[in-house]
Amino acid sequence: MTTLRLRPExxxxxxxxxxxxxxxxxRPDVATPPEVRLxxxxxxxDAWIPELAMVAEYGGEVVGYALLTRVQVRxxxxxxxxxxxxxxxxxxxxxxxxxxxxxxxAALDAATELGERLVVVLGDPAYYxxxxxxxxxxxxxxxxxxxxxxxxxxxxLPASTSGDGLVPRGEVLFPPPWSKV
Ligand SMILES: CC(C)(COP(=O)(O)OP(=O)(O)OC[C@H]1O[C@@H](n2cnc3c(N)ncnc32)[C@H](O)[C@@H]1OP(=O)(O)O)[C@@H](O)C(=O)NCCC(=O)NCCS
Numbered sequence: 001m002t003t004l005r006l007r008p009e010x011x012x013x014x015x016x017x018x019x020x021x022x023x024x025x026x027r028p029d030v031a032t033p034p035e036v037r038l039x040x041x042x043x044x045x046d047a048w049i050p051e052l053a054m055v056a057e058y059g060g061e062v063v064g065y066a067l068l069t070r071v072q073v074r075x076x077x078x079x080x081x082x083x084x085x086x087x088x089x090x091x092x093x094x095x096x097x098x099x100x101x102x103x104x105x106a107a108l109d110a111a112t113e114l115g116e117r118l119v120v121v122l123g124d125p126a127y128y129x130x131x132x133x134x135x136x137x138x139x140x141x142x143x144x145x146x147x148x149x150x151x152x153x154x155x156x157l158p159a160s161t162s163g164d165g166l167v168p169r170g171e172v173l174f175p176p177p178w179s180k181v
Pocket of ligand 1: 024025088089090091094095096097098099100101102122123124126127
């Protein structure tokens, strides 16, 4: 039986990941969706955490992607590390059969293993609430998107054996590639 394989991306995945993102975020008015550029601009920066760029592979084909990258929370002027989730994408021919849920959960589990405590996301609450995300502004987290209300969300990861166990609050600072999306 073919099963879904969840694993961090490797060098051979760059083109397949681009294909998945391009297909999932396709719009008639743009040849390259901004989400493709976001991933490619983040890759190789300090924000990139190789273990947290997760692909879902089915029958040898990359069909899904969930990316967690580094952001900082300005907490009492002292930056504290957190993660941003996104983009999340599943190839259109494999959507709505659980791959998106599986690849996001795998990325969150890997982050917990690494001792990470906080993840933010901008997206549809109807989708992200299944992972436990709730409104980030109510957790004292702000960003250029906090005025949007419901879509600006955050998740405190379960306590892990590593890390200091503290959850930062304050302004979430995204690295420059995010300003283009
Ligand atoms: C969003 C996306 C990643 C979900 O992946 P998926 O594999 O189709 O999702 P799953 O099969 O794990 O989950 C399906 C569930 O999510 C819901 N869902 C799917 N896309 C959704 C969306 N855009 N908004 C809200 N709910 C959505 C479905 O209704 C379904 O709900 P159910 O479990 O209650 O039946 C995928 O549809 C996709 O790539 N979309 C285009 C890119 C995109 O919008 N990415 C998210 C940016 S925030």
